[in-house]
Amino acid sequence: MSEKMTVPAFTSEAEEAQWWFDNQERFADDLFRAFDNGTAGRGTVMKRALAMQDGITPEPEDIQQARTLAEKKGIPYHDLLKQIIHEGLQREQAAQPHAEAA
Secondary structure (H helix, E strand, O other): OOOOOOOOOOOOHHHHHHHHHHOHHHHHHHHHHHHHHOOOOOOHHHHHHHHHHHOOOOOHHHHHHHHHHHHHHOOOHHHHHHHHHHHHHHHHHHHOOOOOOO
């Protein structure tokens, strides 16, 4: 049995693409093994990969709301979520008093 893989944090899309390319055979082997032993499920690999990648697991209702809003805007829902997170962080940062440099 293969060792459980952990998807690392990436510094660029190119680095991430290379990592997935380099590890594609291992993921394929794991997928076929899951089919053979009955543990494969719809979206299981993607859900695990996303959860390992950043540790954020939005509530299903939030995902559905993001999908609905994104569809109205004509953009992918993950782009909308990234935009909302970025804007929220910027807003929070602006609301925080600036710490004095030590």
